[in-house]
Amino acid sequence: MRKWWPLVAVCLGTFMFLLDTTVLSVALPDIGERLSTSLSALQWVANIYTLVLAVLMLTMGALVDRFGTRTVYVAGLMVFGIASLICGLAPNAGVLVTARAVQGIGGAAMAVTTFALIGAFYRGPDMGRAMGAFGAVTGLAAAVGPILGGILTQYLSWRAVFFLNIPLVAVTVALSLRVLAPGRQSAGTRIDLPGMITFALCAGSLTYAVTSAGEEGWTSPTVLSLLALTALALVVFARVELRSPAPLLDVRLFARASFSAVMMCVVASTAAFAALVYTSVWLQSGLGLGPVRAGLALMPLALASFATSLISGRRLHGKSPRAILATGLLLSGIGCALQSGLDTGSSAGSLAAGLAVTGVGVGLMGPTMGAAVFAALPPERGGMAAGAMTTFRQLGQTLAVAAFGILFQQSGTALPEALNQVLIAAAAAGIIGSVLACIFVPKPAAATASVPARRDLTGSR
16 A cells, blocks of 8 residues: 555645636636626636646746656645635735636646656556556546535635645645655756746737737737737747757647647647536526536536546557547537527526537547647657647637637627537537547557656656
């Protein structure tokens, strides 16, 4: 039993990191009401966290090489815990959004060290068991998140969603310091600060532009200025990375059609989860459900995803990622399409079948997404592939929430119609992603066998 304590420490942090996202989706309407917050501000409560994750994932990989896995993991836990306390005490939306940004810093540090820590302690059959347990924990976090968020919000307060993290952080930090080895450090590791700054500017201005477009319109001076800044920052970022001896992201990789297409598949895979933010708004503001009943209404997706990921991770291991990823994206899109068609007579049960189909798709995509990304590049670029995948996943979800917010706001007070537009857009994203996977995802014989080395899995070089 002693050898499994490091896995317990890693899984505790991962559970908390993922739970914080799924729990919040149910709590957002109550946050908006209690803090008298607009929909655009609520978007930032969700978006700022994933945006910071996207911006810092690649940079944190370099910090892991510089300071060691345990140091970065424990530091991330402590930052996450302090930020959670501030979130729970936030008197207004501005403080909450700021604290969520800090929480994202801690979350990025936790996320990039996960696989490296597992790889440091387990080999052979033990690695398979460890990854199986890790997959079950990630599925469990998705499954219990909506209902736990509903219970905490309805019977305590939305603030309890954040306060829950504090004892979890304390236990995880204490256990990590006791059972995790410090990890290898490299004082010569360079941090690409210009790349980090220009990428943050590009991603932040684009997200702000899309979010602002919902209220001000695409032709407003503010939005046009932000889009121009986005384009300028992107050009500068590309030039910086091309010249850097240790780039955050080798932009030459996007010359490969397979790599670019797989990154678009990663972005498409986030659409169904982004739509849940607005599904929760409709369930609570449109149907008048309490947070607990709203959380229960979302359970078909979580349970189907959990069950499918457990089965597919074991049964489909070693199979070509092309067909699995294409099927998962297609089912995710079909499920979103089945959820649409809502009207004033629709109930929470109208979503159940579509949510379950989407959940099956999500469960298929989860275990195979990494294999698809690694198949698009030579094995020696595994670290870069892992970093790009996590970055595009977080950035994709951030932009999807912002873009869906525009569709949702354009329909005024007609909530069923507004949600229908969001769900149709999410369905289109899934189906387009499925087509891209069918055409571009390679299927080499060693696609799923080429698991990156421990250092690569941090997303660093």
